[in-house]
Amino acid sequence: MNLSNPGNKSYFCGQMNITILAIESSCDDTSAAVIRDGNVLSNCIATQEIHQQYGGVVPELASRAHQVNIIPIVDTALKEAGINKKELNAVAFTRGPGLMGSLIVGVSFAKALAMGLDIPLIEVHHMQAHVLAHFAELPHPTFPFLCLTVSGGHTQIIRVNAPLEMEILGQTIDDAAGEAFDKTGKILGLDYPAGPIIDRYAQQGKVVFDFPEPQIPELNFSFSGLKTSILYFLRDQLKANPSFIKENMADICASVQDRIVSILMNKLTTAAELTGISEIAIAGGVSANSGLRSALIQQGEALGWKTYIPKFEYCTDNAAMIGITAYYKYLEGEFSSQDISPKARWGM
Amino acid sequence: MEVLENIGIDQLPQAVERILAHTVGGRNKLVFSGELGAGKTTFIQALCRKLGVEEAVNSPTFSIINEYSYFDGALGSERPVYHMDLYRLRHIEEALEIGIEEYLYGPDWCLIEWPEVIESILPDEVLRIKFELATNSTRKILIL
Numbered sequence: 001m002n003l004s005n006p007g008n009k010s011y012f013c014g015q016m017n018i019t020i021l022a023i024e025s026s027c028d029d030t031s032a033a034v035i036r037d038g039n040v041l042s043n044c045i046a047t048q049e050i051h052q053q054y055g056g057v058v059p060e061l062a063s064r065a066h067q068v069n070i071i072p073i074v075d076t077a078l079k080e081a082g083i084n085k086k087e088l089n090a091v092a093f094t095r096g097p098g099l100m101g102s103l104i105v106g107v108s109f110a111k112a113l114a115m116g117l118d119i120p121l122i123e124v125h126h127m128q129a130h131v132l133a134h135f136a137e138l139p140h141p142t143f144p145f146l147c148l149t150v151s152g153g154h155t156q157i158i159r160v161n162a163p164l165e166m167e168i169l170g171q172t173i174d175d176a177a178g179e180a181f182d183k184t185g186k187i188l189g190l191d192y193p194a195g196p197i198i199d200r201y202a203q204q205g206k207v208v209f210d211f212p213e214p215q216i217p218e219l220n221f222s223f224s225g226l227k228t229s230i231l232y233f234l235r236d237q238l239k240a241n242p243s244f245i246k247e248n249m250a251d252i253c254a255s256v257q258d259r260i261v262s263i264l265m266n267k268l269t270t271a272a273e274l275t276g277i278s279e280i281a282i283a284g285g286v287s288a289n290s291g292l293r294s295a296l297i298q299q300g301e302a303l304g305w306k307t308y309i310p311k312f313e314y315c316t317d318n319a320a321m322i323g324i325t326a327y328y329k330y331l332e333g334e335f336s337s338q339d340i341s342p343k344a345r346w347g348m
Numbered sequence: 349m350e351v352l353e354n355i356g357i358d359q360l361p362q363a364v365e366r367i368l369a370h371t372v373g374g375r376n377k378l379v380f381s382g383e384l385g386a387g388k389t390t391f392i393q394a395l396c397r398k399l400g401v402e403e404a405v406n407s408p409t410f411s412i413i414n415e416y417s418y419f420d421g422a423l424g425s426e427r428p429v430y431h432m433d434l435y436r437l438r439h440i441e442e443a444l445e446i447g448i449e450e451y452l453y454g455p456d457w458c459l460i461e462w463p464e465v466i467e468s469i470l471p472d473e474v475l476r477i478k479f480e481l482a483t484n485s486t487r488k489i490l491i492l
Binding site for chain 2: 065098101345
């Protein structure tokens with residue numbers, strides 16, 4: 001039985017054991033996963049640990065690092081899944097958007113493997129995959145649902161009508177929400193990535209400083225102005241008290257986090273009102289933020305939403321979500337030809 | 349060197365014109381330095397509009413390189429514009445491994461924020477633009 005099928009449409013088409021190898025190499029991490037009938041058998045991300053096994057080092061970001069990682073990570077994913085590559089029915093890969101040099105590694109590898117095994121090739125849109133990461137586990141949202149995708153590089157509200165039918169309702173016109181965290185961290189002298197550090201401080205602080213909410217039309221977002229207002233605020237405070245940041249770190253973090261979260265939640269709430277949809281999901285790395293999680297749950301209780309937050313390993317970049325998306329494409333017969341190339345910029 | 353004083357959001361188009369005057373003859377590798385919040389991305393958004401980029405121009409801090417396209421009237425074809433942000437890179441090796449030299453020494457526009465990490469491999473003819481905070485709403489722009 002296939003637990004990951006969306007409830008309101010039957011995808012059962014007589015063929016069981018559709019096994020897909022998925023590759024994700026759009027940015028920092030190299031990841032490989034094996035998906036069978038929509039269920040995740042393995043989901044491996046190249047980390048120092050895997051590298052030590054092969055005696056290498058990991059530059060944080062490099063297409064050459066992807067070159068080094070890709071075979072070991074695919075090997076590991078197949079082994080963990082207990083699958084021989086001859087059992088695979090298709091090879092899926094992230095076509096974009098992402099860093100061209102990094103994407104090329106995944107695309108070339110997927111093409112070569114699909115050709116060698118004489119099985120279909122499936123291209124996947126990275127942002128579509130973030131949304132479908134919700135189908136890696138139960139319970140998952142029912143269609144139509146809204147998904148707020150928030151990461152270091154993206155901030156979008158997406159209306160999802162069916163697995164492969166999505167519409168962007170709003171997105172950032174400048175910085176992403178994750179970037180607002182990271183840049184605030186830079187101003188505060190915190191390490192990169194600063195999101196988790198700000199979150200930890202915020203949990204010990206109170207919301208006492210008021211940063212303005214940008215007035216952006218429709219369902220779009222802007223975080224660039226917030227960054228600037230934090231900068232001016234701190235500059236003025238530091239003039240009066242040079243240890244202002246040190247003395248108020250927890251409260252500053254709590255105030256900044258509260259504002260970022262309220263910007264996200266206000267737009268999401270408007271989107272829910274406008275569409276009349278009450279199945280609400282979040283995705284992307286920032287959905288690990290405790291403030292966003294509790295705000296979503298609270299708002300859900302207040303407004304009668306059913307809310308969905310994926311497990312952390314499915315929030316950040318991972319190949320399982322590529323495999324889940326590819327599974328739906330496989331069922332629809334959406335395959336790619338061997339002359340395909342990556343797309344660094346790719347609208348949904 | 350040219351200095352543009354008192355540039356607020358309303359003076360951006362004129363500032364873009366002044367900078368484009370320095371790019372004639374294919375001098376299309378531009379590096380932008382200045383503090384966080386100094387207005388680098390905002391300026392690049394205006395510059396891209398002027399070049400004819402129609403799609404959304406947003407921050408490449410996470411993606412490192414954003415690629416846009418515009419129609420080049422002189423060439424009669426679509427050309428890419430590369431908008432880079434090297435803020436997250438700590439070592440020049442990381443820049444080399446993403447193939448930065450192919451962009452720097454290629455034919456197309458490169459607009460680079462936080463270029464310090466690649467200082468040693470920048471082409472000689474690179475146009476340097478420096479942003480300084482003047483007041484909360486205006487900037488001083490130095491074209492070097």
